[in-house]
Amino acid sequence: MAEVPLLPGERIDQLRSGGIEMIQNGSVFAFSLDAVLLAAFAQVPPRGRIVDLGAGNGAVGLFVARRTQAHIDLVELQPLLADMAQRSVALNDLSGQVTVHNIAMQQVPGLIPKDSVDTVLTNPPYFKNAPASIKNPNAHLAVARHELAVSLDEVAAVSADLLKYQGKLFMVHRPERLDEILPALTRHGLAPKRLRFIFPKPGREANMLLIEAIRGGKPNGVRILPPLLVHDAQGHYTPEVDHVLHGK
Numbered sequence: 001m002a003e004v005p006l007l008p009g010e011r012i013d014q015l016r017s018g019g020i021e022m023i024q025n026g027s028v029f030a031f032s033l034d035a036v037l038l039a040a041f042a043q044v045p046p047r048g049r050i051v052d053l054g055a056g057n058g059a060v061g062l063f064v065a066r067r068t069q070a071h072i073d074l075v076e077l078q079p080l081l082a083d084m085a086q087r088s089v090a091l092n093d094l095s096g097q098v099t100v101h102n103i104a105m106q107q108v109p110g111l112i113p114k115d116s117v118d119t120v121l122t123n124p125p126y127f128k129n130a131p132a133s134i135k136n137p138n139a140h141l142a143v144a145r146h147e148l149a150v151s152l153d154e155v156a157a158v159s160a161d162l163l164k165y166q167g168k169l170f171m172v173h174r175p176e177r178l179d180e181i182l183p184a185l186t187r188h189g190l191a192p193k194r195l196r197f198i199f200p201k202p203g204r205e206a207n208m209l210l211i212e213a214i215r216g217g218k219p220n221g222v223r224i225l226p227p228l229l230v231h232d233a234q235g236h237y238t239p240e241v242d243h244v245l246h247g248k
Contacts, residue, residue, distance in 0.1 A: 004087045012091070017247035020062050023088045029081050031059035033230065033241075034172045034208055035123055037198060039063035040244045041210045042170040045070055048118035051162055053105050053155060058085030058098075060121050065094055070118065072098045075108055077149055105150045109161040117162040120169045124155045126177070152177070153184050160188035163215040175209045191217030196225040202233050 001021060006012070010025045015036065024030040039060050044050060048070045052061035055074035062085075065072055074089075076082040082102035089098045101111060129148050159169045169190055173181055175197060185192055190213040198208035206227070229238045237245065 002090050002093055004091045010084070015063055015245070017244060018063050018066055020066070021088070021091050022057060022059055022062065023084045023091065024057065025084065029056050029078075029084070031057060033245075035059040036063065036244055037208070037228070037241075038121065038123055038170060038172040038210060041172075041196065041212070042119065042121055043168065043212070044068045045118045049073070049112075049116060050119045050121065051075060051108070051112060051117050053108070053120060053122040053158060054124050054150070055085055055100075056081050056123070058088050058100065060123055061098060062088060062092060062094065064121070065092070065097060069097075073112060074098060074100045075105060076100065076102060077104050105158055106154055108158055112162055114161045115164050118164060118167050120159045120163055120167070122155055122159065122169070122171050124150065124152065124171065124173065126174045128152075128177075152180060153187070156184040156188045156190060160190055160215055163190075165216045167215045169211075169213045169215070171211045171213070173209050173211065175206045178209060181209075181211065185211075185213045186219075190215055191219055192222050193217060194223050194225055196228055198228045198230060201231040201235070202229060 009027055010023055012021050013024050014021045022031060042064055044064045044067055046068055050070045051073045053075050055061055055076045058074045061072045061074045074085050076085055079102055082100055086100045089095055089100060125145055127145055182192055192211060192213045194212040196210040197206035199206050228240065230241050232238055
């Protein structure tokens with residue numbers, strides 16, 4: 001691992017299962033379990049091009065980097081987060097494989113050619129920008145969690161523009177927006193193929209959703225995968241989650 005400077009409030013955390021170190025700042029942005037589970041869910045090509053839309057500090061894209069020789073583009077609007085991602089790329093000696101773009105998601109098709117990407121990964125803002133919704137007072141977290149800078153429909157549209165025919169989109173989102181997610185994907189020619197609901201513990205409702213969609217895929221044929229429990233009844237990580245986090 002290379003040595004990189006840390007700014008005040010930053011720390012280095014490691015995803016032990018993937019051998020990746022990440023620069024984090026809890027008061028600005030830090031990756032959480034949804035990023036780790038999305039990276040584990042994604043089927044990445046051995047070569048080609050991968051784009052992580054709304055990359056934050058680069059967690060999802062970096063977590064898949066050890067599993068592929070594909071070039072990975074991390075796209076992040078917020079300069080502070082993009083800078084953290086850039087330094088995490090250097091920290092993991094991945095500058096030859098991973099490129100960080102500090103631009104709006106809507107600008108990506110002008111930078112990366114359309115129909116040129118094998119896989120898109122995205123952990124987009126979960127919450128709509130409704131006038132009555134309560135936004136996080138932290139501006140960085142508000143943009144990451146609410147659709148202030150990009151909408152669900154725009155995420156689907158940009159993903160469809162970038163992907164090759166039969167290219168794949170992998171997304172993590174909230175189950176309560178499934179009635180919006182599926183129409184948005186199909187409206188832009190992305191056929192949903194695999195869904196997996198994530199439950200925090202037994203007896204609780206699902207609070208996350210993993211989705212795979214294929215550009216130009218045939219309609220129908222959606223598979224609902226077995227549910228994923230994060231914690232058991234005693235509050236411990238289940239074996240599958242423990243393996244994703246720690247490689248055990």
